[in-house]
Amino acid sequence: MNVNNEHIDTLIPHLFRQEYAKITAVLSRHFGLQHIEVAEDIASETFVKAMSHWAVHGIPASPAAWLYTVAKNKAKDYLRRQVLFESEIKNEIKGTEKEAEQEFEFSEEIIADSQLLMIFVVCDPVNPPSTQICLALQILCGFSVEEIAGAFLSNRETIKKRLHRGRVNLRTNSFQLRSLNRMEVDARMSAVLKTIYLLFNEGYFSQNEKVFIRKDLCAEAMRLTLLLVENQLTNSSEANALLALMSFQSSRLNARTNELGEAILYEDQDRELWDQFLMQKGYYYLGKAFADKVVSKYHLEAGIACWHTTGGDAKWPQILQLYNQLIMLEYSPMTVINRAFAFAKVYGCKQALKEMEKIDFPQNSYYHGLMGFLYSELDVGQAIGHYRKALALTGSVAEQRVIAGRIERLGGRADVVA
Template sequence: MEEEANSLQELLPHLFRQEYAKMTAVLCRHFGLKHIEIAEDIASETFLKASENWAINGIPKKPAAWLYTVARNKTKDYFKHLSIFESQIKNELSTGKIQEEQQFEFDNQHIADSQLAMIFAVCNPANSAEAQICLALQILCGFSVEEIANAFLAKPETIKKRLLRARTNLRNDSFQLNSLTETDIKSRVETVLKTLYLLFNEGYFSKTNNQLIRKELCSEAVRLTLMLIENPLTNTPKSNALLALMCFQSSRLDARINNKGEAIVYEQQDKKLWDKSLMERGNYYLVNAFDGNEISKYHLEAGIAYWHTTPDDESKWQHILQLYDQLMLMESSPVIALNRIFAFAKVYGNEKAISEAEKLNPNESNYYHQLLGYLYADQDIEKAISHYGQAIKLTKSKTEKQTLTKEIERLYNKKTSH
C-alpha cells in the first residue's frame, strides 16, 4: 500500500503538468475565453477526483485516458445543468459562445489544434507583452506564480497582480479561439516564441522544485514549438531557430547531471551520453532557420548551442565568443553577459576573464559568484571558496547548494593536500 501511495504521489503531479494544459485548451475551445474559469474548474475537479478515486481503487491501466473520460463526462454534465439556467445563460449558449457538447472530443488532433489556438488566443494584445507571457505560462504550461516570478526575475506579488489584470482583460474581451486570422497569428507569434523559450529555459535550468533539470518541461516546449513548425503560418525562420536551439540543448540533458541530481560542468560531461539524433534534428532546423535574411536572438543562441555540441578544436570557443558578442548587442542581460565571460575565459584565459567579470559586478547573482568561483579555482583557492560560499547563500535551490558544497569540499581537499 505504501508503494502504491508513493507511486500515486509521483504520477499525479507528472500527469497534471502534462495533461492539465491540454485539457484546459480543449475545454476553452468550447466555453470560450470569457469562461476560462469554467474550463479550469472542470480540469481541476477532474484531477481532484483522480486523487480521491485512485487512492482507494488504485491507479488505472491508462491514467491519462481515465482523466479525459472523466473530463468529458463532467463537461456533458455541465451542459445538462446549463439547460435549467436562466434565459440569459441560454441566450449565450445559442449565440455560439459555448459550443454544444456533441462536438466535444479529446482526440490527439483536437488537443493539438486547441493548444495551438489557445497559445495565440492567450497572447492577446488586450494585455501587455509581459502579461501575455505570464498568462500563457500559467494557463498553458501550468507554471506556478513562483516559477513565473523566477522566469521574469520579479517578485511573486508583482506576478500575482499582473495575472489578475490579464485574466480580467481576457474575460472582458470577446475573442474566440476559432476566429484566429492570419493577421492575428502573425502579430502574436513573437510573444508565443518568447513563452516557449521561457518554458524550455525553466526545464533546462530550473530554479524551482529542487531539480536542476526538468525534462518534462523541455519536452513540452519542443512539442509545442514543433506544432508551430507544422503550421504554414507559423513555420518561420525564428520558429525554426528556436526549435534548433531546443534540440541542441536537449541533446546534452542526460550528460548535465549525475545520478544524484548534481550538476556536471561542461568540460566533465560524458560526450557518449549526448544524443546524436537530437543534434541532427537541430542541424536540420538550423539550416531551415536561415531561409531568409532575418537573424534573431534565437538564431544566435542556436549557433552557440550548435558549437557546444561539436568536438573541441582551436576555433570552437572563438566562434562561441563572437556569437555572444553579437547577442550582447542585440539583447543584453546579466545571464548572457555571464555566459559570455565563460567563453571569454576559454579564449583569453581565466585571469583576463576575472577582470571582465568584475566589471559586471552583479553581487546579488549566485551565477556571478559561481562563475568567479570557477575562474579562481586554479589560481586562488581561498577566493574560489569564498565566491562559492556566497553563491550558496544566494541560491534557493537545494540541488544547487549540494553541488556547490561538494565543489568547496573538493577545493579544501586540494588545498590541504599541497
Template sequence: MTAVLCRHFGLRHIEIAEDIASDTFLKASEHWAINGIPENPAAWLYTVARNKAKDYFKHISVFETKIRHGLKPDNHKWENDFEFHEEIISDSQLAMIFAVCNPANNPESQIALALQILCGFSVEEIANAFLTKTETVKKRLQRARNNLRNDDFQVETLTGPEIRSRSDTVLKTLYLLFNEGYFSKSNHQFIRKELCSEAVRLILILTENPLTNTSQTNALLALMCFQSSRIEARINEKGEAVLFDEQDQNRWDKSLIEKGNYYLINATNGNEISKYHLEAGIAYWHTTDDKNKWRNILQLYNQLILIEYSPITALNRTFAFSKVYGQERAISEAEQLHLMEHNQYHGLLGYLYTPSNIPKAIEYYEQAVKLTTSETEKQTLNRKIERLKRKDDGQYR
C-alpha cells in the same frame, strides 16, 4: 483540454473550462487508483471532460445565471460539434497559445498569463521566472485575466494579423518555459524534464501550421533540441548537478542533436537572425568537438549581447572568453560586469580565480552559495569549496 473547452465556453468563461479540466483529472486520480490506468488514458480523459461539460450545460440554473447571456449562439453550437478529435485539439491549442498572449496586456503580463494557463505554472514559479515577488505576480495575473475575459478573441482558426501581433510574446513564453525546466529555480529541482517536454510539445504545434512555421520558430525548436540532448548527462546517479566539462558525452541523446541540426537548417530559410538563431548556434557548437568551437561560441555571444543584453548572457560570454583567452584575462572582463547580486557572477569568479588564487575562489563560491535558491546548485558549489580546501595545502584556514 482547456483550449478545446474554451472553443465552446468562450474566453470570458475560461475559469469554467479550467474547473472542468481540473475535475477531470481529479476523477482520473481517484478512478485509476482503484481500477487501474485505462488502455487509452487520453481518450478516457477527453470523454470524461465532454460528459462533464454536457452535465454542466444541462444544469439549468447555472446555465441561466452564468452562461446564457455570455454565449453567442452562432459561435457556440456545442451540442453538434463538441468533439475532442486530433484536428480540433491541435487547432484549439494553437489558437489558445495566441489567445492568452493578448496585446491588451503588457508583455510581462502576457507571458505570466501564458505560463499559468498554457503551462500550469504556479504563482511561485512565475515569480521565479520573472525574479519578482509573488504578490506582484498575483496582481499581474488578475489584471491579465480580466483583460482576457473582455477580449473578443475566439479560440478558433487564427488569421495572419492575429499571429503577427502576438508571435514574439508566444515564442518568448515558450523560451521561458523551457529555461525553467532546464535550470529550475523552484521546488528544489535542478531539472524539470516535464517542463522541457511541454515547451517542445507546444512549439512543435507551431511548426505544424504554415502560418506559424517561421525561421524564429525553427531556431527556438533547434535550441530546445540541442539543450534537451544533454539533460540526462547534467545529473549523476546521486541527483547531483554535473558541469558541462565533466559530462559523459555517451549520455547525450544523438537523435535530439540530429533533430536540432534539422530545425537549425530550416531556420536559415530566410534573411532573419534572431536571438533564437544565435542561441541555437551556441548550443550547436557545444555538441561538437571542433577545436575552434569556443571561438565560434564567443563570436555568437558577441552578436547576441548586442541584440539583447542580459546578465546571464554577459556571464556566459565571459565564460566563453575565458576558454579562448584564459582565465586571467577573463577576470577583468567579469569584474567589469558588477553583477554582485547574481549568484552566477560569484560562481564564475570562483571558477576564474581557481588556478591562481584558491582562497579568493573559495570566497566567491561561498558568496554564490548564499545567493542561490537552488538546493542542487548549493550542493554543487559546496563540493567545489571542499575540493579547493583540500587543495590549498594549509593556506586557507
C-alpha cells in the same frame, strides 16, 4: 475494459498533465474566453468522474477517448441546463448548430488548433511576462497553484493573486477564441516565443532550491513550441530556432545531474548520456530555422547550443563569435557572463579578467562564480572570495554544492546545505 485498477493512481495524474489542457482549450474555444472557468470546471469534473468510475469498472481501452467523451457530454449537459446559454453564450456562438456540435469533437486537428489559440490567448502582452508564464503553466500545462508556487519560489497566495489579475486582464481584452489570422500572429508571436522561452529556462535553470532541473517544464515548453512549428500560420524561422535550441539543451539534461540530483558541470558530463535523438532533432530544426535569411536571438542561442554538443576546443572560437553577435542583439548579464567564459576558453583567464574589469554584477551568483573560475589559477584568495559570494547568493542547493566543491579544492572552507 481492463479490470486491473492498480495503475489508476499513477495513470490519472499522467493523463491529467496530458489531457486537461487539451479539454480546456477545446471547450474554451466553444464557450468563449470569458467563460474559461466553466471549461476548466468541466475538465476537472471529467477527471473526478474518471477516478471514481475507473475504480469500479476498470480502466477503459482508450482512456483519453473516454475522457473526451465524458467532457463532451458534460459540456452539452451544462449548456442544456444553464440559463447562461440562452442569455449569453448562445448569442456569442457563430454558425449553425451543426458547426457548434463539431466544435465539441476532440479530433487531433481540433485539439491542436484549440491549443494553438490558447497559446496566443495566454501570451497576451496585456500581462507582464511573469504572469504570462504562470498562466501558461496553469492553462496550457495543467499545473496546480502549488506547483507554480514551487517553480517560482513563491507562496500560494501570491500566485493565486497573480493568476487572478492575469485572468481578469485576459477576459477584458477583445481577443476571440475562434481562429488566428496573420495580423494576430504577427502582433503576438514575439510575446508567445518569449513566454515559452522563459518557461523552458525555468525548467533548465530551475530556481527551486531543491530541484536543479525541472524536466516537466522543459517538456511542456517543447510541446508548445512543436504546436507552433506544425501549424503553417505559426511555422516561423524563429519558432524553429527556439525548438532547435530546446532540443540541443534537452539532449544534455540526463547528464547535468547525478543520481543524487547534484549538478554536473558541462566539462565533466558523461557524453554517453547525451540524447542523440534530440541532437538530431536540433540539427533538423536548426536547418529549417536558417532556411530564411533571418537571425534572431533564438538562432544565435541555438547555434551556441549546437556547438556545445561537439567535442574538443575548436568549438570555442565559434561560440565566442556567436556570443559577440548575441550581445549586440540583446544585452543581458547572463549573455555577458557566458561570453566571458567563452572568451577565457579562447584567450585564457588572464585576458578574460581584463574584459571583466568593465563589468560588475555584485548580486549575481553566476558573475561571482565566473570570477572565481577566472581567478582560480591566478589568485586563489580572490577566487575563494568570489566563490563564497556566489555561494551566498544562489538559492539552489545543487549549485551550492558545486561551488562548495570548488572552494574546497582551492583549500578553502565552505558551509553548504546538507
